Amino acid sequence: MDGNEAGAGTAGMIARSQSKARILRLAVAVGIAGVFLAPFVYLLLGSLAKNFNLAGTLDLANYSFTLANYSSLFTQAGLYRPLINSIIVALIVTLGNVLFCTLCGYVLARRRFKGKNLVMLSVVMVLMIPTHVVIIPMYLLTNWLGIFDSYLALILPFLVTPLGVFLMRQYISTLPADMEESARLEGASEWTIVWKIVMPLCKPALAVLSVQVFLVNWNSFIYPFILTSSESMRTLPVALALLQGYQSINIPQLFAASMISALPTTILFIVFSRRITEGIISGALKG
Amino acid sequence: MRGVSTGRFRGSDLLMLSPWLATLLLFWLFPVAASLVLSFTDYQLLSGQGGFVGFDNFTALFSDQTFVRAVINTLLFTVGTLPFTIAFAILLAIFVNRNLPFKTFFQSVYFFPSIVSLVVVALIYSTLYARGGYIQMILGMLGIPYPAEGFLFSEATALPAIMAMDVWMSTGYYMLLFVAALQSIPQELYDAAALEGAGAWHRLKAITLPHLKPMLLFVLVLNTIKSFQIFVEVFVMTKGGPLNSTMTIVYFVYEEGLHKFNIGYGAAAANILFILIAIIAWMEMKLVQERQA
Numbered sequence: 001m002d003g004n005e006a007g008a009g010t011a012g013m014i015a016r017s018q019s020k021a022r023i024l025r026l027a028v029a030v031g032i033a034g035v036f037l038a039p040f041v042y043l044l045l046g047s048l049a050k051n052f053n054l055a056g057t058l059d060l061a062n063y064s065f066t067l068a069n070y071s072s073l074f075t076q077a078g079l080y081r082p083l084i085n086s087i088i089v090a091l092i093v094t095l096g097n098v099l100f101c102t103l104c105g106y107v108l109a110r111r112r113f114k115g116k117n118l119v120m121l122s123v124v125m126v127l128m129i130p131t132h133v134v135i136i137p138m139y140l141l142t143n144w145l146g147i148f149d150s151y152l153a154l155i156l157p158f159l160v161t162p163l164g165v166f167l168m169r170q171y172i173s174t175l176p177a178d179m180e181e182s183a184r185l186e187g188a189s190e191w192t193i194v195w196k197i198v199m200p201l202c203k204p205a206l207a208v209l210s211v212q213v214f215l216v217n218w219n220s221f222i223y224p225f226i227l228t229s230s231e232s233m234r235t236l237p238v239a240l241a242l243l244q245g246y247q248s249i250n251i252p253q254l255f256a257a258s259m260i261s262a263l264p265t266t267i268l269f270i271v272f273s274r275r276i277t278e279g280i281i282s283g284a285l286k287g
Numbered sequence: 288m289r290g291v292s293t294g295r296f297r298g299s300d301l302l303m304l305s306p307w308l309a310t311l312l313l314f315w316l317f318p319v320a321a322s323l324v325l326s327f328t329d330y331q332l333l334s335g336q337g338g339f340v341g342f343d344n345f346t347a348l349f350s351d352q353t354f355v356r357a358v359i360n361t362l363l364f365t366v367g368t369l370p371f372t373i374a375f376a377i378l379l380a381i382f383v384n385r386n387l388p389f390k391t392f393f394q395s396v397y398f399f400p401s402i403v404s405l406v407v408v409a410l411i412y413s414t415l416y417a418r419g420g421y422i423q424m425i426l427g428m429l430g431i432p433y434p435a436e437g438f439l440f441s442e443a444t445a446l447p448a449i450m451a452m453d454v455w456m457s458t459g460y461y462m463l464l465f466v467a468a469l470q471s472i473p474q475e476l477y478d479a480a481a482l483e484g485a486g487a488w489h490r491l492k493a494i495t496l497p498h499l500k501p502m503l504l505f506v507l508v509l510n511t512i513k514s515f516q517i518f519v520e521v522f523v524m525t526k527g528g529p530l531n532s533t534m535t536i537v538y539f540v541y542e543e544g545l546h547k548f549n550i551g552y553g554a555a556a557a558n559i560l561f562i563l564i565a566i567i568a569w570m571e572m573k574l575v576q577e578r579q580a
Contacts, residue, residue: 113296137318
């Protein structure tokens with residue numbers, strides 16, 4: 001009896017101290033979240049602010065909302081074209097990766113041929129190449145190919161990514177091959193097999209891949225920056241970085257432009273949060 | 288039959304592989320090779336003239352004050368951010384992973400800064416760091432001294448300011464990788480240790496940290512490769528200034544090669560960066576592997 005009561009007492013104490021620890025942990029977690037989110041709250045409020053004070057800080061005492069910063073971006077600052085460019089480029093690059101990485105992944109997962117290990121090795125080695133190291137030859141190459149300052153320069157080099165080939169090969173090798181075999185016996189071509197059988201089974205991997213590729217491409221700065229020169233070919237990050245040096249731009253406008261650039265990624269993030277984290281984790285564990 | 292090759296190479300296979308093969312040759316191998324060749328020339332884009340000059344570019348680089356500064360700054364940036372980013376990422380991963388309520392939510396929030404465009408983050412911080420900006424306000428309230436002209440306009444604080452932003456931005460990304468590694472540690476190990484009466488500190492030292500080693504190596508190498516290539520932050524926030532105090536190697540490559548069009552000279556600088564990254568990554572692998580043995 002005594003022992004039981006004592007046991008219940010300690011259990012109660014443990015439970016109470018556990019719930020206390022839980023609340024403390026929660027408070028710490030919220031505090032850390034504040035550190036990571038505060039700059040974005042500042043960005044959002046700034047983009048909707050009627051005026052910043054002269055020092056460049058948000059005037060919270062006299063804060064009033066306005067959408068004028070957003071509308072003037074398209075009329076004054078010419079952000080319309082960069083926005084369209086970013087959308088076109090990111091969508092085509094994502095689509096290209098979905099298609100081409102599946103094809104390559106399929107061959108690398110299913111076939112045995114001379115030089116296959118070499119191709120696999122090339123994928124892994126290229127993943128390790130620091131991309132900023134080759135900005136000069138990439139600039140020259142697009143000039144020589146005659147695609148400098150065009151959509152092709154923004155799209156072609158990124159249409160097939162090594163990470164995509166790698167992920168798709170890994171994923172397809174875990175799929176059973178018997179459906180492909182029976183389709184083949186029925187006379188289906190290899191293209192039909194990939195399109196009708198492999199692609200649908202790859203949906204989870206393709207979702208991870210497309211979110212990943214879209215995000216990276218949407219945010220990409222250095223290549224769109226060096227591979228284009230005219231204003232009409234700028235993507236959103238490039239336009240944004242160059243707007244800053246522009247005299248007539250004010251901070252609320254700059255913040256509104258930043259919001260427009262950050263919005264699609266934020267929406268993607270909220271909707272596909274799990275896919276994004278999965279993509280990063282699987283890329284890390286397998287890579 | 289899982290994962291079995293269903294046969295020999297077919298004609299269609301080459302066509303299916305060709306997108307990668309073309310990308311590999313044209314946009315990866317060719318630029319690397321071209322960069323190597325160009326670095327031994329004095330090719331000038333504007334005049335279109337140039338010939339082989341041997342190691343002249345490299346010897347010139349080592350006596351170029353701006354380049355030496357760029358190398359030092361890049362090393363400082365890497366050495367000054369890596370330990371903090373990785374330590375914070377591990378601590379945060381352990382914190383998130385220990386049955387924290389709303390774990391997935393908090394994990395996503397901490398990770399959020401790394402999915403926003405670097406340009407946007409750099410723009411936000413430019414105003415936060417500015418004269419009269421919020422960071423000065425906070426430091427003023429705490430009584431901590433700060434440069435009056437703004438953090439990005441002072442030679443002493445410009446680089447550390449960019450470094451602090453980088454740690455803030457990338458911690459959540461690496462946290463996610465460490466969470467993945469933590470989840471692969473079997474729970475039985477902790478249960479057994481708890482039965483033997485091992486304390487939290489001991490469990491951390493004996494179980495958690497050793498199991499994080501492979502991921503630690505991966506993160507170390509990945510973060511090194513990324514840190515050595517810092518460019519966007521510098522372009523948006525300081526343009527290498529004030530007085531070259533934030534000049535980094537990639538920014539130098541950009542300025543020499545694509546701004547002044549000294550192609551050969553810029554390519555040589557890029558190749559030094561390439562070699563530097565390879566050496567450091569290799570050293571890190573050796574270091575962690577030896578510790579493991």
